[in-house]
Amino acid sequence: MGAASAGTQELADHGRCSHPRKLLGCSLFALFTLTLVYFIFYSPPPSFISYADLFVQLKTHEATKNSSPPPPQAWLQCDYSNGKWVWDDSITGPRYDSENCDMKSTVKCVVNGKPDKGYLHWRWQPAACNFSALNPAEFLRLVRGKQLAFVGDSTARNQAEALVCFLSTVARPDTVHRYEERLGRKFWRWVFPAPHSVNISTYWSPLLVRAEGPSEDYAMTQQTVILDALTEPWTADLGSMDIMMISAGHWFPRSAMYYEDGEVVGVYSRPDVNKTDIGYLGVYRKVIRRTLEYVNAKSSSAGDKLVVVATIAPAHFDSKYSWNHRDACSRTKPFEEAEAEVATTDAEMRKVILEEVETAAAAAVGTQRPGVRFEVLDVTKMATMRPDGHPGPYLFAHSYDWRPVPETVGNDCLHWCAPGLVDTFNDILMKMIVTGGS
Numbered sequence: 001m002g003a004a005s006a007g008t009q010e011l012a013d014h015g016r017c018s019h020p021r022k023l024l025g026c027s028l029f030a031l032f033t034l035t036l037v038y039f040i041f042y043s044p045p046p047s048f049i050s051y052a053d054l055f056v057q058l059k060t061h062e063a064t065k066n067s068s069p070p071p072p073q074a075w076l077q078c079d080y081s082n083g084k085w086v087w088d089d090s091i092t093g094p095r096y097d098s099e100n101c102d103m104k105s106t107v108k109c110v111v112n113g114k115p116d117k118g119y120l121h122w123r124w125q126p127a128a129c130n131f132s133a134l135n136p137a138e139f140l141r142l143v144r145g146k147q148l149a150f151v152g153d154s155t156a157r158n159q160a161e162a163l164v165c166f167l168s169t170v171a172r173p174d175t176v177h178r179y180e181e182r183l184g185r186k187f188w189r190w191v192f193p194a195p196h197s198v199n200i201s202t203y204w205s206p207l208l209v210r211a212e213g214p215s216e217d218y219a220m221t222q223q224t225v226i227l228d229a230l231t232e233p234w235t236a237d238l239g240s241m242d243i244m245m246i247s248a249g250h251w252f253p254r255s256a257m258y259y260e261d262g263e264v265v266g267v268y269s270r271p272d273v274n275k276t277d278i279g280y281l282g283v284y285r286k287v288i289r290r291t292l293e294y295v296n297a298k299s300s301s302a303g304d305k306l307v308v309v310a311t312i313a314p315a316h317f318d319s320k321y322s323w324n325h326r327d328a329c330s331r332t333k334p335f336e337e338a339e340a341e342v343a344t345t346d347a348e349m350r351k352v353i354l355e356e357v358e359t360a361a362a363a364a365v366g367t368q369r370p371g372v373r374f375e376v377l378d379v380t381k382m383a384t385m386r387p388d389g390h391p392g393p394y395l396f397a398h399s400y401d402w403r404p405v406p407e408t409v410g411n412d413c414l415h416w417c418a419p420g421l422v423d424t425f426n427d428i429l430m431k432m433i434v435t436g437g438s
């Protein structure tokens with residue numbers, strides 16, 4: 001319980017998360033606290049016992065599915081990143097049952113008793129085209145024999161687990177690698193056996209490059225980031241990845257000391273050391289560029305590869321409250337268009353991804369390597385509009401079934417409930433796979 005009391009101390013020290021500029025930092029801090037919550041409340045995920053229930057869920061989903069998706073050509077023209085969330089009465093329930101699914105318990109909002117269920121009923125409507133949910137059987141058919149890898153921070157894992165859960169409604173995966181480390185879930189692989197032969201893996205690499213500090217061990221306080229050292233195990237497995245989904249960003253706007261060529265090249269938010277503060281944005285760009293250059297260079301002989309990079313999906317710690325107030329993210333509706341806009345810091349990080357992916361794509365063509373295709377999963381706008389999509393204080397099974405939520409509580413206003421809008425990210429990912437033939 002030493003960790004828990006340290007956490008309480010930090011909790012007290014971070015009462016000033018209410019300032020909007022501090023939101024990213026605070027959401028990260030919330031991550032650490034969540035880890036403590038995780039230590040205290042985590043129990044091993046239930047085994048796959050109730051598949052009958054999952055099939056019932058699937059039938060519900062099939063029955064409510066929209067008309068057939070537009071042809072791939074139409075989709076290529078579609079700017080899905082701009083649009084709005086519309087209430088959809090035809091959605092009758094969750095896409096899948098997270099209870100019987102191998103997923104971090106803190107995002108199982110239905111199981112955890114989040115009282116608002118409205119977040120399940122919003123459908124993303126792109127401004128200029130139509131868009132439908134993925135069909136899990138169809139998805140498994142499309143990616144038969146392929147290895148999908150989700151590389152990055154816990155948002156990558158959030159998305160991977162949602163996908164695995166949804167696919168579990170039609171086929172049962174085996175978990176073949178599972179390192180139950182102190183923080184849990186740093187590298188997992190789910191194998192959908194033949195006839196699918198599909199692997200889905202998550203690689204914990206929140207800064208993509210090597211780092212020493214809380215990103216590797218929450219007990220440490222100072223983050224050291226080695227800008228020129230991409231990390232195993234994802235680099236080691238790169239050759240076998242057919243589809244690589246990179247999602248990393250939330251760990252960058254955090255105080256750190258940066259090294260390159262063995263020298264300190266700067267710091268971010270470290271007034272305690274006499275080194276130049278170089279900010280995190282240039283560092284983010286450098287790391288993304290290095291990652292994509294590496295992927296490009298190593299993909300020459302490896303056959304077709306689809307590399308998708310997600311833009312930042314912002315957290316929603318309401319600036320009216322401290323991060324640990326029970327109402328830090330208690331909204332039950334998406335924002336209206338006029339109510340919110342993408343924050344400057346998020347817009348800057350998004351721009352880095354758009355530009356670097358474009359550069360990587362151009363380089364891939366320039367080197368006559370059409371085998372690797374780069375895409376952006378541009379979720380910043382759609383995520384910005386969804387303050388209602390987070391677990392909030394509902395972080396463990398039946399969190400507050402019999403008692404009121406205390407005013408001061410651990411909150412997750414960063415990750416997404418699953419099922420929830422994170423499934424839309426996977427719907428878009430599927431469209432990219434369909435249109436590329438990867």
Ligand SMILES: *[C@@H]1O[C@H](CO)[C@@H](O)[C@H](O)[C@H]1NC(C)=O
Nearest residue numbers: 067070074127128129130131
């Ligand atoms: C989208 O679907 C609606 C309703 O089915 C239809 O009226 C509209 O023309 C479609 N729009 C596009 C761009 O296909």
Ligand SMILES: *[C@@H]1O[C@H](CO)[C@@H](O)[C@H](O)[C@H]1NC(C)=O
Nearest residue numbers: 145146147176191197198199
């Ligand atoms: C999936 O993982 C298993 C076990 O790690 C491995 O034997 C198999 O070759 C992998 N399949 C694909 C399609 O990558």
Ligand SMILES: *[C@@H]1O[C@H](CO)[C@@H](O)[C@H](O)[C@H]1NC(C)=O
Nearest residue numbers: 264271272273274275276277
């Ligand atoms: C900080 O570093 C600079 C350059 O190395 C040095 O000139 C300066 O004296 C240092 N300041 C302090 C307070 O140590």
